[in-house]
Amino acid sequence: MSNKDSRRLIAVSNRLPIVVKEEDGRWQLAAGAGGLVTALSPVLKRHRGMWIGWPGCDEAAPLEELVARFAEQEGYRLGTVPLSQEEVEDYYEGFSNMTLWPLFHDLLGLCQFNAQHWRAYVEVNRRFAEVTAKKIAREDLVWVQDYQLMLMGGRLRELGVKNPLAFFLHIPFPSLDLFRRLPWKMEILRGLLEFDLVGFQTLRDRRNFVACARELIPGLRAEVHRRTTVLRDEERAVRVGHFPISIDFGEFNNQARGREVADAAWYLHEKFANRQLLLGVDRLDYTKGIPERLLAFERALELYPELHGKLSLLQIVVPSRTQVPEYQSLKEQLDQLAGRINGRFGEPGWIPIHYMFRSLDRVQLLAHYRAAEIALITPLRDGMNLVAKEYCAASVDNNGVLILSEFAGAAEELGKGALLVNPYDLDGTAEAIRRAYTMEQGERQRRMRMLRASIQRNNVHRWVDYFVNSL
Numbered sequence: 168m169s170n171k172d173s174r175r176l177i178a179v180s181n182r183l184p185i186v187v188k189e190e191d192g193r194w195q196l197a198a199g200a201g202g203l204v205t206a207l208s209p210v211l212k213r214h215r216g217m218w219i220g221w222p223g224c225d226e227a228a229p230l231e232e233l234v235a236r237f238a239e240q241e242g243y244r245l246g247t248v249p250l251s252q253e254e255v256e257d258y259y260e261g262f263s264n265m266t267l268w269p270l271f272h273d274l275l276g277l278c279q280f281n282a283q284h285w286r287a288y289v290e291v292n293r294r295f296a297e298v299t300a301k302k303i304a305r306e307d308l309v310w311v312q313d314y315q316l317m318l319m320g321g322r323l324r325e326l327g328v329k330n331p332l333a334f335f336l337h338i339p340f341p342s343l344d345l346f347r348r349l350p351w352k353m354e355i356l357r358g359l360l361e362f363d364l365v366g367f368q369t370l371r372d373r374r375n376f377v378a379c380a381r382e383l384i385p386g387l388r389a390e391v392h393r394r395t396t397v398l399r400d401e402e403r404a405v406r407v408g409h410f411p412i413s414i415d416f417g418e419f420n421n422q423a424r425g426r427e428v429a430d431a432a433w434y435l436h437e438k439f440a441n442r443q444l445l446l447g448v449d450r451l452d453y454t455k456g457i458p459e460r461l462l463a464f465e466r467a468l469e470l471y472p473e474l475h476g477k478l479s480l481l482q483i484v485v486p487s488r489t490q491v492p493e494y495q496s497l498k499e500q501l502d503q504l505a506g507r508i509n510g511r512f513g514e515p516g517w518i519p520i521h522y523m524f525r526s527l528d529r530v531q532l533l534a535h536y537r538a539a540e541i542a543l544i545t546p547l548r549d550g551m552n553l554v555a556k557e558y559c560a561a562s563v564d565n566n567g568v569l570i571l572s573e574f575a576g577a578a579e580e581l582g583k584g585a586l587l588v589n590p591y592d593l594d595g596t597a598e599a600i601r602r603a604y605t606m607e608q609g610e611r612q613r614r615m616r617m618l619r620a621s622i623q624r625n626n627v628h629r630w631v632d633y634f635v636n637s638l
């Protein structure tokens with residue numbers, strides 16, 4: 168978005184980019200972490216924008232006062248959409264995370280199709296639209312984020328909003344074969360087609376969406392251009408594109424080179440002296456393929472005894488969606504798997520799998536990235552996967568090897584430098600682990616330089632500019 172462009176940007180997402188907490192009897196509100204906040208905050212500041220979403224905090228918090236303080240501190244405003252406990256259960260945990268999330272990640276067997284959840288989804292999308300419609304001015308650009316809010320475009324149009332409306336999906340868009348199982352597919356499709364620009368992570372997602380729209384909506388014509396496909400009927404034209412999200416490469420790279428991270432990485436090296444470190448970092452989510460990863464590591468230990476005592480897997484898992492039953496049982500499954508594999512292969516002085524169930528601060532996260540000789544990132548399906556990009560940005564000595572699932576969106580861009588694997592293929596993944604372990608320095612450096620150059624070029628600021636300019 169150019170500086171000359173004076174239009175305001177209004178970002179809308181399910182969760183606001185904030186953390187509200189009570190410390191020593193005082194309520195505090197801080198800007199949240201994460202790629203989207205880093206990417207959008209400068210644009211929102213520059214253009215006096217606003218971020219609208221669910222504050223996700225205790226009802227006792229003095230929200231109005233905190234929000235006013237946030238605007239003074241951060242230079243852009245927040246609009247809040249409070250949700251009741253029932254709405255959190257039905258719209259967020261229910262339809263968003265028990266229907267759309269598994270379906271869009273190709274895991275039909277985990278989907279619940281529940282009409283009450285759907286009604287809550289419709290209702291909450293309507294409320295987000297009402298709040299947004301009240302807060303925007305005629306020239307503002309409205310940019311809605313992700314699968315929780317796919318109906319917002321339609322609801323905004325019903326309210327008479329004429330502003331340019333854009334939508335970006337952070338997760339994959341499924342194939343026609345899967346999408347057609349959704350009882351409310353037509354409502355979702357029509358909702359998405361009310362935006363002026365619909366963005367996906369990869370070309371594959373864009374093609375899936377275009378195929379669904381053309382098959383399920385009679386009379387829709389598609390014109391394929393270099394950057395976007397235009398879907399058109401008698402009344403409307405909607406631009407559909409793919410815009411792979413990225414990270415702030417400069418920030419990760421600079422921080423990873425800093426003293427604090429270097430010291431913490433050295434300390435980790437000492438702890439794992441004389442062995443290589445294989446690293447996994449994920450939210451606790453069944454789409455991330457963590458059990459399959461542990462099994463592939465076990466297979467590597469079975470097939471290649473020369474790895475015993477020479478390689479440890481450090482798996483860091485950050486708790487997520489703890490109220491959804493599938494997430495609770497996944498935690499138990501991981502505890503058991505790690506225990507079983509360690510019991511089977513462990514020796515005095517060597518623990519094959521180290522497993523941490525917590526969030527790391529930025530310095531510790533970067534230190535782990537920097538210290539690990541290999542990253543093992545094997546989602547069963549992932550919109551993009553920012554961990555893969557963060558690992559490369561923090562691999563400042565060009566020493567790391569990235570093993571990446573072919574089903575992560577990131578594989579489209581990073582496929583040449585990474586070792587691509589099918590996470591369901593345990594033997595294949597085990598072979599990639601052995602190959603990474605034995606990879607000579609020259610090849611490591613060549614591959615990592617290529618990866619870093621690509622992420623540096625296609626950083627998150629370029630992502631925002633490219634998307635907003637396409638609107």
Ligand SMILES: Nc1ncnc2c1ncn2[C@@H]1O[C@H](COP(=O)(O)OP(=O)(O)O[C@H]2O[C@H](CO)[C@@H](O)[C@H](O)[C@H]2O)[C@@H](O)[C@H]1O
Nearest residue numbers: 337412449450483484485525526527549550551552553554
């Ligand atoms: N233990 C830990 N401690 C601290 N931080 C940790 C952590 N584990 C993970 N993180 C952080 O959490 C973020 C996870 O981002 P991902 O892209 O990997 O997945 P996520 O599914 O959350 O995002 C969704 O949005 C993004 C952005 O569009 C898409 O890449 C993705 O496919 C989609 O599912 C990373 O920035 C990572 O650093």
Ligand SMILES: O=P(O)(O)OC[C@H](O)CO
Nearest residue numbers: 181182264313337487488
């Ligand atoms: O905790 P959630 O459900 O808001 O998930 C956030 C993740 O980044 C997935 O988009």
